[in-house]
Amino acid sequence: MTDEAAEARQQSGLAARLSAIDERIADAARRADRDPAEITRIVVTKFHPASLVTELQALGVREVGENRQQELSAKQAELAALDLRWHFIGQGQTNKAAAIRRSADVVHSVDRSRLADALHRAAVDDGLLDVLVQVNLTDDAGRGGVAPAEARALAEHVLTLPSLRLRGVMAVAPLDEEPASAFARLRDIAEEIRTVEPSATWISAGMTGDFVEAVAAGATHLRIGSAITGPRPDRG
Numbered sequence: 001m002t003d004e005a006a007e008a009r010q011q012s013g014l015a016a017r018l019s020a021i022d023e024r025i026a027d028a029a030r031r032a033d034r035d036p037a038e039i040t041r042i043v044v045t046k047f048h049p050a051s052l053v054t055e056l057q058a059l060g061v062r063e064v065g066e067n068r069q070q071e072l073s074a075k076q077a078e079l080a081a082l083d084l085r086w087h088f089i090g091q092g093q094t095n096k097a098a099a100i101r102r103s104a105d106v107v108h109s110v111d112r113s114r115l116a117d118a119l120h121r122a123a124v125d126d127g128l129l130d131v132l133v134q135v136n137l138t139d140d141a142g143r144g145g146v147a148p149a150e151a152r153a154l155a156e157h158v159l160t161l162p163s164l165r166l167r168g169v170m171a172v173a174p175l176d177e178e179p180a181s182a183f184a185r186l187r188d189i190a191e192e193i194r195t196v197e198p199s200a201t202w203i204s205a206g207m208t209g210d211f212v213e214a215v216a217a218g219a220t221h222l223r224i225g226s227a228i229t230g231p232r233p234d235r236g
């Protein structure tokens with residue numbers, strides 16, 4: 001096969017996977033009595049080259065997600081001319097907050113006050129950064145996210161920082177629990193935070209293996225990687 005033919009075949013595979021996932025999202029939404037249009041599908045492109053993001057963008061994808069600051073910054077800089085919204089979904093280091101803020105349109109993974117403070121200090125002019133409070137739904141305190149009991153206090157702290165716009169909550173389902181029950185807890189936390197800030201309506205939940213359950217539990221933002229991109233190149 002010529003390189004061009006190989007590339008064309010790879011692109012049509014990508015297009016097919018993307019539309020298959022979108023159909024499954026729409027089905028899941030209808031079964032949950034929800035409007036598919038209220039659900040944002042973010043394509044997680046971590047470990048894949050910037051060229052894959054370009055292909056996705058040509059297929060109409062606008063929302064893309066990355067979980068490492070360096071990779072986010074490199075791809076965002078390379079593709080700055082494209083109409084894309086960059087979602088940072090990985091663990092954020094305080095000393096990388098300025099770099100994260102420069103490259104990301106949305107930070108899903110605010111899990112402690114110090115990170116929120118650092119993102120706020122990195123504000124430029126009157127720019128606003130959309131952020132979500134990441135909640136740890138596992139029993140392992142070492143996993144990313146604030147403990148459920150502390151989510152509201154963290155949200156209240158974010159609300160004191162005028163350059164951050166609190167949008168809602170984010171979580172990853174634990175491996176050892178039915179995703180539906182974990183996402184139900186997340187929905188309760190989201191509701192609690194909405195009593196403090198009614199505009200914080202986003203629930204970022206659901207990946208390749210559990211987005212149907214996430215849609216049923218009210219997720220507004222799905223973070224889907226491998227089901228769309230294919231397997232990730234071996235790296236970390």
Ligand SMILES: *Cc1c(COP(=O)(O)O)cnc(C)c1O
Binds near residue numbers: 044
């Ligand atoms: C990698 C990643 C995803 C996407 O995972 P897939 O299983 O490939 O869909 C979603 N959320 C986070 C936080 C991730 O790191």
